[in-house]
Amino acid sequence: MNNNDIIDGNNNYNDTQNLDSITKTKMENNYINEILFFYVWRNKFLLSEIQRHHRLYRKNDCIVIIKSMDELRYHPHRRYATEIIIDVDEPLEPHGQVIPYGTTNLKFGKFNQPIQACDIPTTVTILEFKWNYSHRFDIKSVVPPSVTHLRTGRNQDVSPNSLPPSLTRLTMSLDQDITIETLPKSLKYLLLSQFNRTIVPGSFGSVVDLGLDFFNQPLKAGDLPQTCQNIVLFKFNQPLLPNILPPELKSLELHRFEHPLSDGVLPKSITDLHLDEFNHPLSNSLSKLHSLEDLYLSSFNQEISIETFPSSINTLVLCSFNKVLKPNVLPSSIINLILNSYNHPLEPQVLPPNVKHLELKSYNRNLGKHLFPNTLQHLFISNYSKELLENDLPSSIIGLYFESKISYLFNPIRFQTNSIPPSVKKLELPINHSQPLKVGFLPNSVEQIEIPNLYAHPLQVGAIPNSVTHVKLPEIFIPLRVGVLPESLTRLTFSYGFNQPLDPAIIPKSVTQIALPYTYRHPIPDILSHLIKRF
Incomplete structure (x- = not known):
């Protein structure tokens, strides 16, 4: 019998006394831990070391390689990095030693070199190759099982059970048949930019977010996962029948779809609908979608009746409509209305x-x-x-x-x-x-004003009211007089292309920020240098 177990006369454990004992032990341990923590914290040497390492972690959390791989090989604080972005096209040599252990987010930009099995450390959870990365590799041996987010380049194929078992997000330029064993069950986000094959029912698992850029095959019931809530189909232009789209679908984007929509095709759960090429009478195909909030119809130009749209819509965008x-x-529910x-x-x-x-x-x-x-x-x-x-x-x-x-x-x-x-x-x-902007034209309520690029008149004193806090001046304008900019001004922005000398006399003392384009080449007066923000 454990000495910590207290038994009563009926051979039952006395849970109350046992719980009191456990609670007392935890309190004692917490007290000891607090003493140890403050002992360390009050030690000046240990405290300075902790603070030094903390500064190094913050300063070197993300390392971007833009000149040579030597920047990473010989970086004095490479072990502190959690995110590494490689934007050079040089080999990862010596293999297995370039990318430091502890890296969790690894992104390849201009890099287009072969990858070996030992190159990516097992601490990486996010792994991204640029779309034009052209070297194929064996996913199972190269990509560590720790990866949860993966984006591959072109030409990459995938075999059953080769993807990391805990993968939740996958982006691939893939055009091959996908079997039920190809994608892990953990996958929730799937974007296939080149896929255009017949879908095997169940092959997409329990994906929630699905994007198929080139897919244009007929869809039948069961092809799309029942778990799908967000679907984007760029090239798809096949007729849709009832029960094809998932019953819990929230967002649907059909960018090339041109077929009529009948009643019951769109699930009642849908809240966000984008139809770029659709231009057919809607009749009652949308009127029963009482969860629909955002509707984008880029090409639609058909008659609209009081029964066309449901009363749930908040945002309606009609780019081509001119009836x-x-x-x-x-509907009276509309808050945002765009009629292009x-x-x-x-x-x-x-x-x-x-x-x-x-x-x-x-x-x-x-x-x-x-x-x-x-x-x-x-x-x-x-x-x-x-x-x-x-x-x-x-x-x-x-x-x-x-x-x-x-x-x-x-x-x-x-x-x-x-x-x-x-x-x-x-x-x-x-x-x-x-x-000309005359005095009194701008009401005293105006706080932000953008002077037009082609404005060619001198600005009068008082034309910009004292309520204004932000002025954006054009690329070219007639030099300002002292007093034109009001004392209420806190932000002054010069448009891209502006290249006139700055005169401190015209800038009110109330200004706390001056936004200048990177193309500005004139010397900046010392009195204004602390206010400058480049864009």
Whole structure:
């Protein structure tokens, strides 16, 4: 009998006393450990050594090799690295000794040399070769079983039971028949960029995320894993029937799919749908998908009725749609609406009442605040070439972006003094904006302003209100006068290509950051050097 076991008169263990004894022992051990920890911590030599090693780990956690493999061979602190990126095309010699033990994340960039069985240490969990790595190798002998994430180059094949047993993520340029034994059961993410073979049911195991770039074979029930939640098919253009797609599918991207969709083809679990080439009437194929939140239709240009979309949609992107939209047809649940090609006059209640983000990339018709919901916060207009009146936009807008398109570079939008709503905080004017920015044109609500690249007028003192904290200046502009930039300014950004001398006198003392492009070649005044951030 163990002396630590206490037995009562009925030959039963006294669990309470035993538990008390265990708890007391643990408390004593914890107390001793704390004493030892503080004994070590208070020892100045040991403390300095711990701190030194900690600094070396942080400084050498990631080593990037860009000149020669000698950078890694003779790196004084190579043993501290956990991530190594090899971006040179030199052999791993001496084999088995170049990559240090302890490396967990190993990535090959320009490297295109043969790999041997001993080259990759058994501590590696993430192993990535660039897509154009062309040397085949025996996966089972070269890739250690510790690897959970693997990306191979081109021409690599795989045999049954050759992949690491704990692999969860696999990316391959593979085009070979895959049997049930080929992929490990642990695999959750699978991307095959060249695969275009008939799928053997069960061969993809219990994959959750599946990407097949070149696959274009007919699909039948059971081909895709029931566990799949996210599927991306770039080249696939075969008819789809009910019960082919997994029942728990959340996200589906079909980039070349051009066939009609019938009721029941898409599972009701789907939340995110991308159809790039699809251009068929939807009828009721989507209306029953009450979990659908994000819908992207790049080529769709068919009539829309009140029954076309489910009331669950939050984001709707229609890139090519240019049919007349009638009031109350789009679901009221929509928050983000992108209409890249729409150019029919808007009527009241055409835009859903809860829209916060709206993009009208081709619209050049009437405007009016009564046409927009009072929830609208961000508005992008890319083709409007009329005069913007005071009451054209609602006062709920905080981000206003006038993007420029080639079609109206020579007929730009025109502004009145009060065209910009007094709620706008971020304003981006068209690149071809040519009207002088007069005092009072920018409301006092504006915090961020981007001066157009083609703006060719001197900026007046007071034109930029004291509410502005961030100004982006164009590549070329007329030199600023003292006082043009307000004292509220904290960030000043110069566009790529800017190459004029910096004058400290024009920059307010409130500025804490000046963003300059790497192409800037003029000397930077000492008084400004601590503010510079390159991009």
